[in-house]
Amino acid sequence: MDKLIEQFSLGLFFWQLILFVALVLLLKKFAWKPILNAVNDREEGILKALESAENARKEMQNLTADNERILKEARIERDAMLKEAREMKDSIITEAKGEAHAQATKVIEQAKATIESEKHAAIAEIKNQVAELSLEIAEKVMRSELSDKNKQIKLVEEMLKEVKL
Amino acid sequence: MYRINVLKTLTFLIFAITVSVNAANIPDEVNSAEQESPVKNLKTEIKEYINHHLLDSYDFTLYSYTNDAGEHKYIGFPLPVILIDNGLKVFSSSKFHHGEAVAEADGQFYALYHNKIYKTDALGTINYNEEHHATNEKPLDFSITKNVVFIILVGLFMLLIFSRMANSYKNNPMPKGIGRIFEPLILFIRNDIAIPNIGEKHYRKYMSYLLTVFFFIWIINLLGLTPLGVNVTNNIAVTLALALVTYFITTFSGNKNYWKHIFWMPGVPWPMKIILAPIELLGTVIKPFSLMIRLYANITAGHIVLMSIIGLMFIFKNWIGSPLSFGLAFALSLLELLVAALQAYIFTMLSALYFGSAVEEHDHH
Numbered sequence: 001m002d003k004l005i006e007q008f009s010l011g012l013f014f015w016q017l018i019l020f021v022a023l024v025l026l027l028k029k030f031a032w033k034p035i036l037n038a039v040n041d042r043e044e045g046i047l048k049a050l051e052s053a054e055n056a057r058k059e060m061q062n063l064t065a066d067n068e069r070i071l072k073e074a075r076i077e078r079d080a081m082l083k084e085a086r087e088m089k090d091s092i093i094t095e096a097k098g099e100a101h102a103q104a105t106k107v108i109e110q111a112k113a114t115i116e117s118e119k120h121a122a123i124a125e126i127k128n129q130v131a132e133l134s135l136e137i138a139e140k141v142m143r144s145e146l147s148d149k150n151k152q153i154k155l156v157e158e159m160l161k162e163v164k165l
Numbered sequence: 166m167y168r169i170n171v172l173k174t175l176t177f178l179i180f181a182i183t184v185s186v187n188a189a190n191i192p193d194e195v196n197s198a199e200q201e202s203p204v205k206n207l208k209t210e211i212k213e214y215i216n217h218h219l220l221d222s223y224d225f226t227l228y229s230y231t232n233d234a235g236e237h238k239y240i241g242f243p244l245p246v247i248l249i250d251n252g253l254k255v256f257s258s259s260k261f262h263h264g265e266a267v268a269e270a271d272g273q274f275y276a277l278y279h280n281k282i283y284k285t286d287a288l289g290t291i292n293y294n295e296e297h298h299a300t301n302e303k304p305l306d307f308s309i310t311k312n313v314v315f316i317i318l319v320g321l322f323m324l325l326i327f328s329r330m331a332n333s334y335k336n337n338p339m340p341k342g343i344g345r346i347f348e349p350l351i352l353f354i355r356n357d358i359a360i361p362n363i364g365e366k367h368y369r370k371y372m373s374y375l376l377t378v379f380f381f382i383w384i385i386n387l388l389g390l391t392p393l394g395v396n397v398t399n400n401i402a403v404t405l406a407l408a409l410v411t412y413f414i415t416t417f418s419g420n421k422n423y424w425k426h427i428f429w430m431p432g433v434p435w436p437m438k439i440i441l442a443p444i445e446l447l448g449t450v451i452k453p454f455s456l457m458i459r460l461y462a463n464i465t466a467g468h469i470v471l472m473s474i475i476g477l478m479f480i481f482k483n484w485i486g487s488p489l490s491f492g493l494a495f496a497l498s499l500l501e502l503l504v505a506a507l508q509a510y511i512f513t514m515l516s517a518l519y520f521g522s523a524v525e526e527h528d529h530h
Binding site: 004006007008009010011012013014015016017019020021022023024025026027028030031032033034035036038039041042045 | 220221247298305306307308309310312313316317320323324327328330331332334335338339348351352355369372373374376377378381400401402403405406407409410
């Protein structure tokens, strides 16, 4: 210990303290600050780059998923449209068929009705004609028949016979 | 790949040079002594050499040798001596002639004794007390010694390297060149030392100190393993200065909670609070004190052991001794390389831990 104290050099202590503190301050200004800042910046840059890469990857994934979703939707839509078209076609055909059928039925019905009415008219006409004809014949017959008195009485008697009371 | 290879080769070369030149440092002085004296003196000489190495020096000497004429020759250059003794006195350390001469400045005489400057007379008389300690007056000494030179050099080196590294980030998000080696270390200090110990919220303001102290201790410890003879962190003055900074930062960033835990520990009965307060208060000083001693002791021990093992080479002068000494020194150099980083890590880690305790927010009490 004695030797230690004896060896102690105030001058060396003084210079070491002064020079060392100066060295710390100078290095701080010219070296450590710029170096540590550069290293920090770089590390932050790397972190940021990694983060943005990750984000880009996620975005890419989202985009792919989106694309797939859109494709799927489009496919579904197409299918739906096709289905709808088919249904529409079917319904149009059915409708057309129904309408045609109804129309046909109507036409037939009309035709039938026309035929019927024509028939009735024709029959009525025939009846009229027959009645007229009968009347004319009867008139002619009557004229010829009633020219004879006996025959007139005979006829009245016959008719009276037919009437039942 | 090429760079890594170069680095490996360099590291290996530094090892080899460390071991071999540290070894080469010793012989010239030792050889001369050994010619006229027995082994015991050689041991003392090695011990003295080691002790001398551990001390600071007033001139920048790479190595010394004794020439044929028996003179000591030193290879290196002198450094300025700055004394405050009735005014500022500045002169070159070459005036001391490596402790062999008395330096004169403005009518005052100074002499080197055990690597300390003492005030003396024109003849360089040193008075001793009973314990053989010099009793001469010591002037206030702010000399630029070898250690100060290395502190300045390491500081400049760090400024150069790290400001260049900071610049390389300006137009490039990735580090370039040397930054590739240092960035993982900086991130390690941030992610594994600062954030877990201090917390995400407060760690930023301590980063400058933690980074500086880590790289300063590490680089200067590594320099200590080179054959340049640097021994900065095995000076108690240096480790004290570092620990003091940690102490002051801890003390000044202590929040209400921190002081409450020191002076009035919550959750214990009141007589215990009174007993705990001085203990806790002492603890705040002991913590940085342990930092100081740990770093000092580890590096000093490493230097002593490494140099002693190299010194063995000159004691066992046979065919087993030298390779053994070399092998051991080599292995130990590897270990010291680890210790250099480990001590820097521990100092930084514990500083962070203390800062963390100062800014910690307890909600559970």
